[in-house]
Amino acid sequence: MAQITFVCPFCGHYNTRSHDGLYAPRYAVCDACGERFIYEPGLERVNTFKPGEAPCCSDPDCRELEMMAHCEQ
Numbered sequence: 915m916a917q918i919t920f921v922c923p924f925c926g927h928y929n930t931r932s933h934d935g936l937y938a939p940r941y942a943v944c945d946a947c948g949e950r951f952i953y954e955p956g957l958e959r960v961n962t963f964k965p966g967e968a969p970c971c972s973d974p975d976c977r978e979l980e981m982m983a984h985c986e987q
Contacts, residue, residue, distance in 0.1 A: 920960035923967075924949040939972045 918933040920942075927946035931953075939954035952963040954972050963972060970976040 918955055918960055920953050920962050922947060922949065923951050923962045923964050929953075939968070939974050939977065941974060 915932045915934060917930050919928050919930045921928055922944040925944060925947040927944055929942060929945050931942060933955060937955050937957075939952050941950055942953050943950050950965065952965065952968050952973060954961045954963075954968075961972065965973075968976075
């Protein structure tokens with residue numbers, strides 16, 4: 915499994931996680947400050963967002979709700 919590195923949007927610390935090759939957004943907890951944030955792997959870089967500041971398609975919880983709503987229609 916590959917490794918990806920991204921910056922915490924709260925403190926700027928570089929965090930490294932295993933990457934399974936999927937590009938879905940996920941939550942992470944910063945190794946330095948302990949804040950929970952969203953990271954979204956992309957082809958060229960990893961986007962990071964503070965909770966509540968991510969667009970719905972980049973927020974794991976909002977994305978799940980939106981996808982479930984479309985399945986019921």
